[in-house]
Amino acid sequence: MKPSNEARRLHPLTLVQRMIVSLPGLIFILLPVLRGSESTAWFNMAFAFAYAVAVLPWIVLYYVRFRYWITPSELIIHSGVLTRRKRNIPIERIQNIEIEQGPMQRMMRTAKVAVYTAGSASAEGVLEYVSLEEAREIRAVVREMQQEFSGSDTQNSVLSSLDEPLGQDASTVDADLDALFSMSPKRVVLAGVFRFSWLYMAGFFSLMQYVDPDPTVVFAWLAGDNFEEWSAIIEASPWIAGILVVGGAVSLGWLSGIAVTVNRYHRFRVRLLGDKLHREHGLMTLSEGTIPLRRIQAYIIRTNPLMKRFGWYRLELQTMGIDLKQKGFQVAAPLATMEEVEGIISSLGGMTVPSEWQPVSRLTVRRFIIRNAVALGVVIASVWWWWQGIIWGVALLPLIVLLAIFRYRNMGYSVSMGELAVRKGVFRKHVWLIPTPKIQTFSLTESFFQRRLDLSTVYVDTAGASPVSAADIVDLPEEAATRLIQGVYLEFNPD
């Protein structure tokens, strides 16, 4: 395939796929009818009819009106049924082309191509769906043209090795020899074990609520022949039954966490190809994508006390707007040892994880205790009017003290050639490695109370940084803070 001015269309099987995808919506609408509640049946039938009349032609029209071009300088996409949208994406602005194949697409040998650019979400292009061959070709063409733009063709040989079928058995393609990091099935399951999440459970229960099964029926089905015996046991000891239910819910959340992780990170593999990081993973939905190394804004190593106990870490790459679903954080290793993490980081950007950390001021312990004790006091005082038992909340005080000490011990920073490292967190432990040239702005903040203690908070902003868990260095002695900013800024801007 060569860039041309010829209009292209999506794969015809898109029609079939979109129709199949729209079916659950129809079933959703018809659910009351299917379950046989008479009163609203006619309404739902009419609604379903309207849905069919509107949606089916829309799918066809969408397909008919969707066209795209790959010209030597741009990717042009015209789409939309009622609102026509014409989108021109300059080739050199394309950061990342991701090819994704869900189970259905794998059966039909089609793929979704997502084109990501820096910054705004509106500048993105999605082709749902093209044939797998076409997807590969688009990627190859775009890369080739980007190479022409940058005036080098040294990587063509490396990149052509990428043109292997998506999801082909890893053993047939150059094995894991050149992989920077890959995960065995065992490791993937282990990653899931550490990934307990209430979210999937909440999803499960809201689904249950919609289906609304009769608890006694479910229970009878579970208990089988021993229905009477079981209910007698439960009535006899409600506490144990309660604990069992909670335990069941927790293990359900745990198992679903494992399932989701396995589905997402099955055969996870990252490889370094020229100046790009290539990543592929997935069980049901295969996805592969590339991250240009120069787009990496920061490296984030995460762990929690449990994972750390067993020596496991998770490495994320902070990027800007490559994949908005992941909030700018690309997982480079879902579960890895520190040696592996250090290996990946040093081969990506030549950075090192510091072994020694500078502490912040000890006064931070006192400040944390006072701040939280005051907050606790306010809560206790205000609830006191209604419920005097709240006074036992005072028992939380030692916990605050303990937390303050752990918080102080875990907070640290380190400046070395070309990088600023910040470490923080008691339960969610983070280490940020920020390459100095990637810093956007520098700031030094002193609150009213900090000023009285000569303390400052230092923060360097980076592109795509999380607004929630950010790498502030809190409560540094003011002199150290000023020196830190000066030192880092001088390295950032040597003249």
Next chain:
Amino acid sequence: MEIPTDINAEPPNRASFEGLESLDRSIVRVWTIKTGLFSAILAIGVLVFDIMNFFESDRAVPFGVYPLLTLGVTLALSFWIPRLRYKYWGYDLRAQELLLVRGIFNRVHTIIPLRRIQHLDVSQDLFEREYDVAKLIIHTAGTRSSDVILPGLSLEVAERLRDEMKEFITDEAL
């Protein structure tokens, strides 16, 4: 690593606002009007509440005390706060960076390297237009500093700063 000590760049000039440019004095008026309007609205709200409770038999304070008190306090604050804000605002455009220092309670010092600027806006709202002041909005790719606002510049200065700074905008992709 030893942090370099032979620093010829100026430190981010912490405690004092000396050597920094201050804002245009007219911004005090704009801020006073804005906070004054806010306090009037607040007082009206309290007044409505007071009127609604006019016929309550067990009133602790006579009618009109709460609205007047609210008006008094907020008007006093809207006189003081803009002056304090003005006093604790400083900026300096240097060869390589823009330095901002501001805050009455929370003192924030920000260094924006000029080559990090993505784009610049000069904006004026209704009140600012009346007094010929403008704010300069500096956009960078950072998360917190995606739009840093430098308020209270005379329109002329704002436009001059913008024109000086826009020379540094690079089209270097992230």
